[in-house]
């Protein structure tokens with residue numbers, strides 16, 4: 209029997225309309241009637257769970273403290289006797305979900321994943337449709353996301369031989385922090401779409417391998433939750449989407465600095481989030497809204513991306529850089545720079561670093577790969593004696609130790625890796641991310657030996673052949689167009 213102070217499922221279920229809307233989250237009932245018009249993810253998603261348990265839809269995209277932060281105390285109605293709540297099992301009972309559960313049972317052993325793409329193959333088979341769509345999607349025809357990977361295959365090595373490579377050390381520093389290997393976990397939003405614990409899984413793996421984690425603005429976990437999950441000396445950076453309301457941005461940046469973040473990565477390639485059609489197609493439910501910052505309404509029908517990003521300020525410009533330098537002492541890095549002219553400008557403005565990046569192909573379609581922009585940039589900086597004035601990182605399409613080595617030979621300080629760690633987390637949890645990072649370490653050690661180097665400082669452009677890198681003769685296949693192309697004369701007609 210429910211205790212006197214507990215609400216029952218029947219009582220909550222009576223409040224399922226826009227004029228009286230209660231939901232249950234983590235066993236607590238909330239009156240969200242007045243909040244409906246303010247919900248950044250739109251009203252529909254909440255009304256879909258009106259009078260019901262909304263926990264499963266709520267968790268992937270809202271940090272746990274969201275309701276405490278945004279809902280007045282008098283709307284917190286108290287505990288619900290969950291034994292009296294009728295759970296919505298329609299999705300679990302669907303044939304698709306049953307098939308997915310079967311594929312999960314048949315997953316390969318973790319030890320059978322030998323490279324980062326193996327995790328992607330498993331993720332594609334076992335992840336929920338919405339989660340796979342959000343993580344894997346990229347802009348428009350997904351040409352750039354494939355170019356990010358393909359560009360590395362247009363670079364060949366010129367290895368040294370007869371070098372004593374018995375002792376190999378690929379540790380380095382990033383913004384002054386010593387790391388065991390020159391990659392970091394880059395910012396990727398909505399970690400709980402792939403794993404119930406979200407970004408804190410990446411925090412734990414980053415600690416184990418002494419690499420840096422970049423905390424996303426749009427994380428599923430609360431920022432403080434991710435900082436608290438780090439161990440004493442573990443270094444984390446903050447990735448920032450700049451809010452139209454600069455007071456909110458200032459609060460976020462100064463809080464991150466107080467908590468000990470060691471770098472501010474301002475995302476500059478997303479004045480508006482790109483058009484990611486896989487994400488849109490997966491009918492991202494407007495109500496899975498997101499922990500967007502206040503003051504914006506969203507159009508959930510555009511998939512997760514649009515539903516979580518209308519707070520981002522498209523007016524952000526170079527004029528804002530001095531303002532940021534005035535509100536924080538953290539090193540400032542511009543994430544999403546895509547041409548050498550802007551790297552030179554970043555040096556003029558005195559920022560400490562840039563990430564050459566096209567956002568994993570999720571933003572401007574036909575943006576060039578970061579490795580190609582790197583190969584364009586570093587010779588110009590060296591010619592002007594500016595190569596030590598700024599730390600240059602790249603991300604996008606890095607899947608092998610050799611990709612990391614090519615980037616460092618061309619002058620990168622380090623690289624960011626996104627999707628592979630999401631897929632490893634979504635399939636095998638912490639063990640998956642741990643193995644993914646170890647695989648990269650093993651590949652780095654072997655390939656450092658094979659190119660005849662023992663330390664990061666020895667990696668230079670003489671070790672790579674980039675003659676075909678700038679040759680776009682064969683861009684990634686335009687699969688979408690070719691799949692629907694209707695030739696003027698069909699092959700059968702041609703035979704007549």
Ligand SMILES: Cc1cc2c(cc1C)[n+](S(=O)(=O)[O-])c1c(=O)[nH]c(=O)nc-1n2C[C@H](O)[C@H](O)[C@H](O)COP(=O)(O)O
Pocket residue numbers: 342343344356394395396397424425426447475481513543565566567568569570603604605606624625626627628
């Ligand atoms: C895969 C992924 C990437 C996202 C990402 C979410 C996902 C699922 N999100 S997004 O929702 O807005 O697009 C972010 C983000 O929050 N902020 C950001 O700066 N970059 C974001 N990125 C881009 C990311 O930081 C790297 O630039 C990109 O992932 C590198 O490419 P790979 O995935 O191939 O390693």
